[in-house]
Amino acid sequence: MSDHQYTPESKFGKWFNDRLPLLTLANHLTDYPTPKNLNYWWTFGGILTFCLITQIVTGLVLAMHYIAHADMAFDSVEHIMRDVNYGWLIRYIHANGASMFFLAVYIHIFRSLFYGSYKAPREIIWIIGIIIYLLMMAAAFMGYVLPWGQMSFWGATVITNLFSAIPLVGEGIVTWLWGGYSVDNPTLTRFFTLHYLIPFLILGLVVLHIWALHVPGNNNPVGIDIKKPSKDTVPFHPYIVIKDGFALLMFMIVFAFFVFYTPNILGHADNYIEADPLVTPAHIVPEWYLLPFYAILRSVPDKLLGVVAMLSAIFILAVLPWLDTSKIRSAVFRPLYRQFYWILVADVLILGYVGAMPAEGLYLLIARVATAYYFLHFLVILPVLGFKEKTLPIPLSITEPVLGGSPNLATAKNKESLKIK
Amino acid sequence: MKKLLRIFFLLILITGIQSNSNAAEKVEYLKTDWSFKGLFGKFDRAALQRGYQVYTEVCSSCHSMKYLSYRNLAEKGGPEFTEDQAKVIAASFEVKDGPNADGDMFTRPGKLSDKFVMPYENVKAAQAANGGAYPPDMSVLVKARGGGVDYIYSLLQGYEDPPVGVTLDDGVYYNKYMYGNKIKMSNQLSDGLVEYSDGTNATVEQMSKDVTTFLMWAAEPHLEARHQMGFKAIIYLIILTVLVYFSMKRIWSRIKTEV
Numbered sequence: 001m002s003d004h005q006y007t008p009e010s011k012f013g014k015w016f017n018d019r020l021p022l023l024t025l026a027n028h029l030t031d032y033p034t035p036k037n038l039n040y041w042w043t044f045g046g047i048l049t050f051c052l053i054t055q056i057v058t059g060l061v062l063a064m065h066y067i068a069h070a071d072m073a074f075d076s077v078e079h080i081m082r083d084v085n086y087g088w089l090i091r092y093i094h095a096n097g098a099s100m101f102f103l104a105v106y107i108h109i110f111r112s113l114f115y116g117s118y119k120a121p122r123e124i125i126w127i128i129g130i131i132i133y134l135l136m137m138a139a140a141f142m143g144y145v146l147p148w149g150q151m152s153f154w155g156a157t158v159i160t161n162l163f164s165a166i167p168l169v170g171e172g173i174v175t176w177l178w179g180g181y182s183v184d185n186p187t188l189t190r191f192f193t194l195h196y197l198i199p200f201l202i203l204g205l206v207v208l209h210i211w212a213l214h215v216p217g218n219n220n221p222v223g224i225d226i227k228k229p230s231k232d233t234v235p236f237h238p239y240i241v242i243k244d245g246f247a248l249l250m251f252m253i254v255f256a257f258f259v260f261y262t263p264n265i266l267g268h269a270d271n272y273i274e275a276d277p278l279v280t281p282a283h284i285v286p287e288w289y290l291l292p293f294y295a296i297l298r299s300v301p302d303k304l305l306g307v308v309a310m311l312s313a314i315f316i317l318a319v320l321p322w323l324d325t326s327k328i329r330s331a332v333f334r335p336l337y338r339q340f341y342w343i344l345v346a347d348v349l350i351l352g353y354v355g356a357m358p359a360e361g362l363y364l365l366i367a368r369v370a371t372a373y374y375f376l377h378f379l380v381i382l383p384v385l386g387f388k389e390k391t392l393p394i395p396l397s398i399t400e401p402v403l404g405g406s407p408n409l410a411t412a413k414n415k416e417s418l419k420i421k
Numbered sequence: 422m423k424k425l426l427r428i429f430f431l432l433i434l435i436t437g438i439q440s441n442s443n444a445a446e447k448v449e450y451l452k453t454d455w456s457f458k459g460l461f462g463k464f465d466r467a468a469l470q471r472g473y474q475v476y477t478e479v480c481s482s483c484h485s486m487k488y489l490s491y492r493n494l495a496e497k498g499g500p501e502f503t504e505d506q507a508k509v510i511a512a513s514f515e516v517k518d519g520p521n522a523d524g525d526m527f528t529r530p531g532k533l534s535d536k537f538v539m540p541y542e543n544v545k546a547a548q549a550a551n552g553g554a555y556p557p558d559m560s561v562l563v564k565a566r567g568g569g570v571d572y573i574y575s576l577l578q579g580y581e582d583p584p585v586g587v588t589l590d591d592g593v594y595y596n597k598y599m600y601g602n603k604i605k606m607s608n609q610l611s612d613g614l615v616e617y618s619d620g621t622n623a624t625v626e627q628m629s630k631d632v633t634t635f636l637m638w639a640a641e642p643h644l645e646a647r648h649q650m651g652f653k654a655i656i657y658l659i660i661l662t663v664l665v666y667f668s669m670k671r672i673w674s675r676i677k678t679e680v
Contacts, residue, residue: 082488239672246666259651
């Protein structure tokens with residue numbers, strides 16, 4: 001992996017490293033040449049790692065006290081909140097941690113979209129990332145079911161029922177998923193098992209994600225290939241470690257504010273009502289991070305096509321590296337794409353908003369337009385833009401514009417242009 | 422730093438969307454000052470004790486509180502009755518226990534470790550006694566309603582004669598703040614209904630506020646500990662962030678790039 005050969009200094013270190021090159025790996029990780037112009041949008045990879053570890057650690061503690069049984073799950077959560085030492089803290093960190101995790105992953109994904117990080121040679125990193133994102137959604141959804149409140153129960157009913165849209169075998173699949181003829185105890189126990197399993201799958205994929213990243217190295221705000229190591233790069237430690245650490249601390253302040261001062265604002269009040277199969281809530285709404293997809297699902301009048309649209313909205317991301325035909329990575333040098341990028345951001349936020357509203361009247365109309373635009377962006381605008389767009393000249397290296405003499409001097413000097421507008 | 426502010430803005434936006442979605446049906450709730458809101462929010466001890474009195478004398482004849490135990494009444498951050506007072510309170514309830522050595526169930530005076538005694542044997546019995554409506558368990562009630570404490574506080578004072586054109590079935594009452602305005606609980610509070618031992622005038626407004634405060638504590642018994650720890654945690658994080666920021670500046674000054 002590293003260009004230079006690493007030899008440990010101590011005799012034992014050398015003996016050990018010859019047998020298991022852990023020290024070589026550690027050396028690679030600390031020396032890893034990183035572009036020195038990475039901005040704060042690049043700190044979310046580290047933040048996401050923190051989120052994953054936090055969820056796993058708090059989750060382990062919760063699992064020691066939680067009881068996965070339809071009759072006892074709700075009670076056991078209240079037991080955690082009241083009688084387990086600092087149980088309230090652990091549970092609020094875990095519940096809000098899911099939201100913070102998604103907040104960070106959305107920033108991470110949209111950073112990638114802005115700077116073209118998904119383009120060659122980083123397609124595999126990107127696809128692994130999309131799989132991680134999918135698994136995160138599955139884990140979060142199943143986690144939301146575990147407290148066995150009204151939203152847990154009815155959310156599970158709505159989402160699992162989506163599978164019934166599959167022709168011929170749909171109903172059978174739903175029964176199989178439920179482990180019975182309705183969402184009940186077998187559903188809860190299997191969701192708990194999978195909720196426990198998935199984070200470790202994610203952990204494994206994160207290792208692959210980082211491994212795949214370390215082959216070509218990081219993309220950067222200028223979006224050009226750089227020599228490594230060179231004066232364009234800094235070693236990961238201490239430069240990036242301290243910067244990621246600083247950003248992580250800022251993130252943790254926001255996180256702490258939610259946990260300690262508004263721990264329930266991101267959840268739905270109905271989930272503090274114990275699940276009742278005989279009472280349907282007035283509005284069944286998923287957690288905020290799933291709302292854009294929920295809006296897409298509901299904007300299509302046909303059930304099967306709605307499910308197809310929703311899944312396509314996610315899977316379309318996996319083929320994004322081939323839909324975007326532009327050779328230029330960074331939106332900094334793509335004046336048109338930059339505008340479409342922000343329209344897409346607005347579009348997704350609008351989808352999120354209408355996803356939380358009842359699917360009727362004006363909301364439904366907005367949802368349909370926004371859904372259509374979402375697909376238009378990826379299927380038409382991006383492929384066409386690559387051929388039509390007149391891009392700005394790109395610098396030859398990160399340091400070049402700083403040293404002067406480049407035609408892009410003006411662009412590079414204007415510091416704002418390297419940041420997201 | 423600008424970018425971080427933008428992230429923060431985004432966050433607020435998302436929170437806004439979420440809280441908006443929670444309050445789909447909008448009515449202006451009655452407002453009052455809650456002592457437990459804010460960074461240093463704490464419960465008003467006297468209000469909690471009065472609220473407990475309202476709960477026991479009024480609400481508890483129909484509403485259970487199955488997640489609370491009598492010991493909670495003496496715990497820190499709650500009404501903070503003395504342990505002896507809590508023992509007396511517990512002993513004033515008859516608790517069903519057993520089976521004993523002969524295999525019989527028996528009743529005994531309550532102990533600190535007992536859960537709050539339930540008004541009905543089961544949900545069916547509760548429904549039968551209340552015209553088919555189940556009086557919800559009150560342990561986490563404030564967290565289970567969109568408007569939270571403001572909603573409960575308003576609801577208790579929201580009984581009115583129905584507007585012209587609205588007809589109510591037997592056993593159904595009109596309430597301004599209830600979802601759909603129809604509620605199966607009749608107006609329970611009237612001025613002077615309970616006699617507060619601390620001499621506070623028991624107006625409907627006062628009792629509503631006291632009992633709602635009590636319900637907030639019941640739903641979040643560790644709220645005070647949470648606020649205290651939160652303040653310390655955030656101060657700690659801010660100091661650490663500042664230190665790390667300057668360390669970062671120093672480290673990055675070795676190369677000519679701004680962070």
